[in-house]
Amino acid sequence: MRKVLIILLIFLSLCSTQRIKKEKLWREDIIYTNEGEKYKCEILEITEDSIYAVTELGLVAFFRKDLISFDIAKKRxxxxxxxxxxxxxxxxxxxxxxxxxxxxxxxxxxxxxxxxxxxxxxxxxxxxxxxxxxxxxxxxxxxxxxxxxxxxxxxxxxxxxxxxxxxxxxxxxxxxxxxxxxxxxxxxxxxxxxxxxxxxxxxxxxxxxxxxxxxxxxxxxxxxxxxxxxxxxxxxxxxxxxxxxxxxxxxxxxxxxxxxxxxxxxxxxxxxxxxxxxxxxxxxxxxxxxxxxxxxxxxxxxxxxDGWGKVVRRFRENLRGDYTPKAISPQEIYEEVLSFVRFVEVPSFTISSYPKNIKEIENNCIANSLDKAHLLYAAFRNAGYPVDLILVRSKERGVVALNVPSLFQFDGALVAVGETFLDPSSEDNPYGWVRPKYQGTKGLSIKRKGFVTIPSKKME
The missing domain is CATH 2.60.40.3140 (Immunoglobulin-like)
Known part of the structure; x- marks a missing residue:
């Protein structure tokens, strides 16, 4: 029995206008198995324990322990x-x-x-x-x-x-x-x-x-x-x-x-x-x-x-660290966090779907939207205020696909204290102001385990 896990078959598709009929791949790489089999293929990816290749059978995963060797053509x-x-x-x-x-x-x-x-x-x-x-x-x-x-x-x-x-x-x-x-x-x-x-x-x-x-x-x-x-x-x-x-x-x-x-x-x-x-x-x-x-x-x-409830639960499990603010009032706490670390405009999905540990954020002295919101969220929580962390997606990237639960859809975060939404990004952001890129969008509430609408508000 072949020790090859056939994962996928590649189907050649017809273009409905018949302009493009099918796609054909030339395969000049060769894989040799322990059982004496030889596969002409196109190797797509090599990992520590497997090789993924396109063969006449389709897309196949070969376990490296079952192979004698493999040759990658010098020139396709x-x-x-x-x-x-x-x-x-x-x-x-x-x-x-x-x-x-x-x-x-x-x-x-x-x-x-x-x-x-x-x-x-x-x-x-x-x-x-x-x-x-x-x-x-x-x-x-x-x-x-x-x-x-x-x-x-x-x-x-x-x-x-x-x-x-x-x-x-x-x-x-x-x-x-x-x-x-x-x-x-x-x-x-x-x-x-x-x-x-x-x-x-x-x-x-x-x-x-x-x-x-x-x-x-x-x-x-x-x-x-x-x-x-x-x-x-x-x-x-x-x-x-x-x-x-x-x-x-x-x-x-x-x-x-x-x-x-x-x-x-x-x-x-x-x-x-x-x-x-x-x-x-x-x-x-x-x-x-x-x-x-x-x-x-x-x-x-x-x-x-996946389910949004499961997504929120995993996110909450990855909120690590505490921050005790010196300030007391909500606005003073907001201003303390705003000035404590410098904001950098880096979308969260490019790094990790979960925020960094609070101690790491403090040591870095810089934070993107998700990490700075996490710091502010921890500050309000430790000060005893009712607080919510809300994951958001920029308007220019299109609306959130509600049918596809995934943290990968979001690029930033806001904090809500009571009915007030806060955007702890730029050090110049006034208390209660949310950048236009998030106004009117749907945000994922970690507290409610569902979506809320980010209010629109003109700069006073």
Whole structure:
């Protein structure tokens, strides 16, 4: 019996417009098992005890103890493509053949966009994004500069490929020198986790096709309860787009969608697949005072099933430490905490879903919204005031997906003393003032174990 745990089968999907028929992967890595079996595959991830790879059977997890060895090809076959005649990827070949009348005035056009989440049986996840786009005007050169964010301490990122097919048939592959990795919050060491992987594709010019695929992998845990929260579309048209989730069949999922049809759900050998599709998505026209994209574009949020009550209970269990204020009145306590540690604008989901220990916050002398709210919450609680801690989400990120319980949805926190909401972030925030980014939004009350509406209030 093969000592291989088959987790998922990869289904090749048809685009409803028939513009893009299917996706085919070349597999040149090789895995050798103790039983003498040889698998040609594409290795996606290597962990301490397992190797995840795409084989003809689908996505498979090999236990390393059951393997003799494995070989990773020095060059993927795609890396050997020199001209368009060498291309074997059916998606890219069909994209090259598409005629696009009517789009001549667009900077570029997304021919195909696919955002995919694969959840494995050990709750590891692989998120990938593939985009094929064509440059229509010289002002579309920015289409070749790609930025993907990831959490360096929790995730790994791989650029599977990034290639330009020129109008005269040359295939130009990404150069190592064109890749940058930047720490977004390096100036705040206690909160240094979010990075951006940036790369610039070659010869982004009129008539050229750009094709890239990026993979981000990690593991869903209590401290990092990852969910996929994505939109389709941008400032240019999208001809065909898909959001796909693949998970073990016995895993319960929760999801919510906006401005897109409900998913097609299929079940295979031990897996289930959810697919959302869009076609002919118009460009998003943004003005300086316009509504943020998550309120306009098709949006899907997916995660492992949970309950808000359980989420709150785990959060409360991770509130550690005490702080006894010197001040007595609520306003004086607020002002004491506000001046005690300096605020840094770092979203909480980029670090941890739980606040730091009070002692660590004091020692750091800086705190993001969640940690500073935790400090103020502890101060009011020790002073004997009725207090509540409320987790909040910025307006620009879209509304909270109430059907998908997860702390990963929030980026900050407020404190409520009686009926007064406090935003202990900037040292200039008046008592009772909440920043506009949170006014009118839904916040998760730790005390009530449910949602409350953050009041709107004009600055006096």
């Amino acid at each position: 076959r795609e890396g050997l493509w020199v001209t368009s005649e060498d291309i074997t990827d059916s998606l890219l070949k069909e994209a090259l053949a598409i005629d696009m009348p009517g789009y001549e005035q667009m900077a570029y056009v997304n021919i195909w966009t696919k955002k995919k989440l694969t959840i494995l049986t050990d709750s590891s996840y692989i998120y990938s994004i593939r985009i094929i786009r064509k440059v229509m005007l010289e002002k579309g050169r920015g289409a070749g500069t790609i930025i993907v964010n990831y959490r360096k301490n929790d995730e790994e990122i791989v650029i599977s490929f990034a290639r330009t097919v020129t109008d005269d048939g040359r295939v130009l592959h990404l150069r190592e020198a064109a890749i940058e990795d930047i720490s977004i919050y390096s100036q705040f060491p206690p909160y240094e986790n979010l990075h951006e992987r940036k790369f610039t594709m070659r010869e982004v010019r009129l008539g050229n096709i750009l094709d890239f695929n990026v993979i981000v992998s990690g593991k869903i845990t209590d401290e990092s309860p990852y969910i996929m929260d994505v939109t389709l579309g941008d400032s240019t048209p999208t001809l065909s787009g898909m959001i796909e989730v693949v998970a073990p069949r016995d895993f319960e999922l929760s999801w919510q969608q906006w401005r897109i049809e409900t998913p097609e759900i299929r079940r295979g050998y031990g897996i289930k697949i959810l697919q959302w599709r869009v076609d002919d998505l118009p460009p998003l026209m943004l003005e300086s005072d316009s509504v943020p994209p998550p309120y306009i574009l098709p949006r899907v949020v997916v995660g492992l099933a």
